[in-house]
Amino acid sequence: MTDFLTVCLNGVTLAALYFIVASGFTLIFGLLRTTNMAHGSLYVLGAYVGVSVVTITGSWWIGLLAGFVAVALIGIAIHLGLLSWMAGQDLRQALVTIGLSIIIADLLLAHYGGITYQIPPPDFVAGSISLPFVVGGQYSAYRLFMIVIAAALGGALWLILNRTRVGMYIRAGIDDRDMLSALGVNVSRVFLFVFALGAGLAGLSGVVGATALSISPGEDGRYLLSSLVVVIVGGMGSLGGAAIGALIIGLAEQIGLFYAPTYSIFITFVIMAAVLAVRPQGIMGRPA
């Protein structure tokens, strides 16, 4: 029983990380209909920025902020420089971001090398906490802290979307972009804000992930895939869907790794195929 509880807790904490990574992805898709295939590269970029800033300043929180801001700025550049010129052309935008992801990954390899980096967690969650119901009686404080981050982030995004003017525009834009524009709202500015926010969240999640695990070349593809799977299972564009998708995938991965390690990764893709075969728009998605 402790085995199962521990594995479930592992799944939930991993799901917290997956949710943080996928939130920006789903936000961008929800409003802009852009499938940002460079999302994984932005994650890695944020992680490396975090490594550099934490090394210099010694503060995890400054690193987190730097990861968010730096990647949000890059996101603004990508949107203004490339994507806004092909608004509405989903496939073309996806292709351009694939090209971008190849370039970003290669330039990061040139600058940071193939070395693995790890960001030390902030002191108050550096060690482990005793939990009676897990294997060994101890559990990583930082992993539990990730649940707090995910919840805080989810709450903040909910507030932005539901309690602010720009959030109202975003929700209206998801429903009907043309009507929003006709009402005199500067839609392109709302789009830019959302893209920057989504990109910044990718950067922030990179710092969180590089602290929980580590960062090295090749992680971009991994987190792009996990974001895609999470968001597809949950329903693209839905924040609640991303949370549900993250939980399903995180739990499946960890339970699989424990009980059937050989095919653990395969299992997540079976789940995704199964969900989509039954419900093509994802669990919380709206019919296309």
Add this chain to the structure above:
Amino acid sequence: MTFTTTKKLVILSAAAAILAAACSSGNATTAPAGSAAAGTAAPAESAAAASCSGHTISLGGLATLEGPFAVPGQDSFRGIEQALNTFATRADKKGWWLGDCEITLTKEGSDATPAVALEKAKKLIEQDNVDILIGPLSGDEGLAIKDYAKTVPDKTFVNGSSAAQDTTFRDPAPNFFRFSTDGAQWQAGLGSYAYKTKNYHNVVTVAEDYSFPYTQVGGFMYEFCAAGGHVIQKNWVPLGTKDYSSVVSNIPTSGVDAIYVALGGSDAINFFTQYAQAGGKAKFIGGSITVDQTVLGTTGAFQDQLVGTITASPTSDTANEPAWNEYVKAYHEQFPDGLPYPGLFALSYYNETVGVLKGLAAVNGDLSNGQQAFMQALAKVAFDGPTGHIALDQNRQAIGPNYVSEIQKGADGKLAAVVISKADNVNQTLGLPADSPYLAQPVSRDFPSCP
């Protein structure tokens, strides 16, 4: 296996190394004039093979330049170039020479998959017309190149650092030579030391799920099981797994004396971190790429737990032997931006290249007649490398030295691997007779077994 650190100095030096390498290497490079003078070259050695003239000897270098193996891949090419700078230079001319024959080097990078390694090998052999291919870097790439070698019997293939057992042990290719030892040989001495000296009787393994870790775990178990030890659980982690928390949860909390870990770079860091965070208390036994300098340099909760970890490898940073010290000194002189120590990969490629140069010298660079004379000479090559004597067996597989080390905390508080013992002339069966039950099958997830 990547090199891991959060220390600024190492980060900067390694990043600089990449950038420097990016600037210096090109297709078909020849040595810059300065490097010959900088190396501790032995000009007499190359002058001895004086009678080659009139043709160019073309070497191809194949290592991994993409993904997590990119840093070892760069170091591999340094190994080739260091051997050439040391044994193939002339005082009167730029470049690399065997007598009056110029030696050229063409490099290609793979991404550690057999499919790409094969395509790049074809390019080097067929498009670039190299005479001798040196590479590849990783285990399954080596198996693919061995199969390709059989279809090109008139070219010579020399391994890089790939270390799967069956590249040479079963169904070898007559024109494939390996002057580096394999992943099982890299564990020589470790199993006995774990059982007899450390009194570890019950061990759990955690390793990645492909041929190189199978070979490493197998090499450890040959000795450990024979001594009477029990491997009570094997965890094969799928490639690409980064979150080890449920692997950690799977390890029994009692009745385990030590955990044998064969993971490289980021995977090792992730596992050690998560094991420490889960409050695990067992001792560790490390594979050859698990506890290298950069893993030891990473600050983390697991640091103290690594003290006392035993490991085995064909190279040891702290081996204080004259030949080794000279080799390290030359490495630093030739590659000021190189790694803090030339790693396992640089040493393997270095030894392979030295073997090639000795073989070429023995036939005065004669590669005619489908390279028959050269291959015969190459099979007989033996030499004293930086770590000890290296010779080939009947399968053209190296017999060479191996170290057992233990991680200890130095006076400065830093972790370092201290040599416990060195075994010379380790052969591919680790001394087991050919009909030993441990050799009855290829190493795999389930074999050998001693639960």
Add this chain to the structure above:
Amino acid sequence: MSGTAAAAGGKAARRWGLPLAGIALLILYPLVLPLLFNANQARYWTLSIGSQSLILGIVALSLIFMSGYGGMVSLAQAALAGFAAYMVALMNLLPSTTATGGTIGLGLPSIPSAVIALVLATLAGALVGAIASRSSGIYFLMLTLAIAVGFFYVVLQNYQFLGGHIGFAGIVGPTGQPRQNPIAFYYLCLVVAGLAYVGLRYLVRTQLGLTFQGIRDNPRRMRALGYRVSLHRVAIFAIGGFVAGLSGVLGVWYRGNISPGVVDLSRTIDVLIIAVVGGLGYPIGAFVGAVAFLILDIFASSVTLFGFSFDERFNTLIGLAFVVIVIVAPHGLTGLVDRGWRAARRRFSSVGAPVAAAAADVPVENPMDAIAAPPIDPIDQRDPDSMGISR
């Protein structure tokens, strides 16, 4: 256009001259190479560039067919090709016991192995279609990607029957080892590619092909007319699986082995890149894209631009080239040349008949472009660029 004999002759030359020139070039290609290179390099250009372009082109052709006539951009094509390759290996290899105790290999000759593999690949394609045909747009893209990645992890992890990370080696095709007889293997690839191309071009003119296009353009109306839309989509997938299977069979004969690296994520994306670079709207674009992709992939590390050498940063060059093509040529290289060619012709033909006749002699950089089919599907229906194209 005037009805003079000269203009009619020019028209015929335009219609058939360039396709024939392209065919002649493809046939003569391996025979000319020994005049330009030494024997080793001629073999390399015959196999690694010539044959491999055709093999990659066929799998990209299956993607272009599915996107063009089914409106479905499938990322499962590399996996379906890999599936066929694995089936060839299992049929063709001599029976043996794997390390983990499974018995694999049926020891069949190469042609029956290939036939069985193609049947299975067609069925596998239909199965993927049955799972995926209800999705559309980005969900469809991702669902097929999930199937592809799932297949990769199965072959990576299964040692008992599928050879695990190492895969299988020692598979030989009907022409023997390609190295021993490169020209025969090249022609084998050329014939298969030609048949696939002509077969698909023929198919789309049949009743079935017109139904496919109807479903692509307006599935709801076709459903109202009584067509079984899902079934037709499954049929498109089955055909796509068959064509991808052809590529997989040739590919495993070309390499002599099969391993999970052939179906991994980057290879899956490569097929999409090839199709896009060549031009998603043009069947011939599959082969144009394959040639461009291979040349760039092989020689990017030797490129120097503005004094900067890309020998280490060749991936940056590949990414840049891809982004530039997507931006400046939304219909791929084929679309770029095709449009330039049409624009030039319009300009000439407005002047008068003699000039129109002369236009037929205007040299074309790449003869293959001239045998391009008219665009069948713009990259995106909202693309303002595509409005001028009549359907």
